[in-house]
Amino acid sequence: MASDRNGSAPLPSRGVSAPPSVSIGLPVGDYIGVARLVAAGFASRLDLRYEAVDDLQTAIETVLRSAFGPDDHATVAISNDTESLRVAIGPVRSNALKRRLHEHDGVDGIDLDSLLGRLVDDVTMEREPIASIVLHVDLAAADAV
Amino acid sequence: MIALSASTDSERRALLAAYRRDGDLAARDRLVEDLMPFVRSVARRYAGRGEQLDDLVQVASVGLVKAIERFDLDRDVELLAYVFPTVVGELKRHFRDRVWSVTVPRRLKELHYLLSRQLDEMTATLGRSPTISELADAAGVDEEEVVEALEVGRAYTTRSLHGSIDDADGDVEPIDSLSGEEEGYEATENRAVLAAGFRALDERERTVLHLRFFEGLTQTQIAVEIGVSQMHVSRLIRKALAKLESEIEEEP
Numbered sequence: 376m377a378s379d380r381n382g383s384a385p386l387p388s389r390g391v392s393a394p395p396s397v398s399i400g401l402p403v404g405d406y407i408g409v410a411r412l413v414a415a416g417f418a419s420r421l422d423l424r425y426e427a428v429d430d431l432q433t434a435i436e437t438v439l440r441s442a443f444g445p446d447d448h449a450t451v452a453i454s455n456d457t458e459s460l461r462v463a464i465g466p467v468r469s470n471a472l473k474r475r476l477h478e479h480d481g482v483d484g485i486d487l488d489s490l491l492g493r494l495v496d497d498v499t500m501e502r503e504p505i506a507s508i509v510l511h512v513d514l515a516a517a518d519a520v
Numbered sequence: 521m522i523a524l525s526a527s528t529d530s531e532r533r534a535l536l537a538a539y540r541r542d543g544d545l546a547a548r549d550r551l552v553e554d555l556m557p558f559v560r561s562v563a564r565r566y567a568g569r570g571e572q573l574d575d576l577v578q579v580a581s582v583g584l585v586k587a588i589e590r591f592d593l594d595r596d597v598e599l600l601a602y603v604f605p606t607v608v609g610e611l612k613r614h615f616r617d618r619v620w621s622v623t624v625p626r627r628l629k630e631l632h633y634l635l636s637r638q639l640d641e642m643t644a645t646l647g648r649s650p651t652i653s654e655l656a657d658a659a660g661v662d663e664e665e666v667v668e669a670l671e672v673g674r675a676y677t678t679r680s681l682h683g684s685i686d687d688a689d690g691d692v693e694p695i696d697s698l699s700g701e702e703e704g705y706e707a708t709e710n711r712a713v714l715a716a717g718f719r720a721l722d723e724r725e726r727t728v729l730h731l732r733f734f735e736g737l738t739q740t741q742i743a744v745e746i747g748v749s750q751m752h753v754s755r756l757i758r759k760a761l762a763k764l765e766s767e768i769e770e771e772p
Contacts, residue, residue, distance in 0.1 A: 408671065415667040419652035425639060425670075426649040426739050429754050433761065440765045490761075493733050 396454035404445035407436050417453045434494040434510050441487050442467045459514055465507030527554045529598045559584045562607050572637055572749050583610030624672045631669035634659055636751045643740055673751055725760035
């Protein structure tokens with residue numbers, strides 16, 4: 376998956392213990408901004424750089440807009456370990472990542488998987504506990520910038 | 521104080537005549553280069569109103585290009601006397617067209633402007649984009665306030681910088697006016713332009729998405745490439761992706 380990184384830093388350098396996880400349930404239609412805010416707040420505690428935070432927010436927003444309808448209810452679960460930040464967004468259909476953001480007579484376009492891959496370090500699908508698209512941000516890639 | 525360029529009016533007229541008569545692009549570029557200090561100083565007059573100077577200079581540059589294209593060489597008027605009101609008009613239109621789409625507390629607006637400026641300055645200084653905590657330290661506020669202020673930027677619309685700069689001779693895009701065509705780039709961009717969803721985007725949005733998702737440039741690199749702030753690039757990306765999504769939803 377894509378590897379371009381906007382930067383992150385090692386785990387908390389200011390003596391602040393990062394919360395192990397934050398999970399929110401939200402109606403997708405009007406609450407995407409809430410998911411963005413929570414993600415930014417969580418990521419800021421890991422000292423992610425602005426660009427990485429912004430890309431993560433865009434990735435979350437893209438998943439919510441692409442894989443859910445405005446009347447759907449989504450769960451956004453954010454957590455981290457020493458190596459990565461992960462955001463699981465579900466429940467989604469198992470083929471959600473196959474969807475193309477546009478397609479035109481075989482001309483190259485951007486499928487959701489590729490697009491997300493430019494925004495975060497890895498994108499996976501998980502079946503349990505709910506079918507989710509999982510965004511991964513590699514915290515150790517900070518020095519790659 | 522307005523900076524005056526070194527050339528005389530007759531020298532500038534000669535350059536413009538060479539451009540008009542012979543299509544001498546080098547002459548036009550020299551003319552632009554000669555007048556840019558003047559244009560920058562005019563733009564600087566409008567700084568401090570919540571806009572970054574770089575963005576204002578870009579807007580003012582569009583006014584310069586318009587003035588160069590429209591000035592009547594047969595008129596007994598100094599070119600500079602025509603450039604000034606054209607540039608000022610472009611700047612005034614820019615401010616008129618930029619609005620907050622929702623009510624945002626003044627405190628957050630001001631913090632947003634401050635952070636937008638700090639983001640670019642710190643990126644240049646550090647050689648990478650700053651962390652939220654670094655931004656918070658520099659602004660003297662909490663991280664939560666930074667997150668909140670960054671988010672309110674979504675409520676800021678920027679109509680005049682893309683697609684709505686009407687020109688009597690057709691729409692003029694800043695990006696069209698200020699940079700030349702690159703053949704290789706145009707060819708690869710067609711890949712994106714041809715796709716149905718991309719047709720819904722304006723030129724600048726297509727360019728930004730192309731650079732970000734096809735060329736793999738970071739926001740910071742794109743900001744340098746097209747001459748706007750990093751935060752502006754972020755807004756353009758989000759807006760373009762939302763447009764793409766809307767386009768798909770409308771498809772049968």
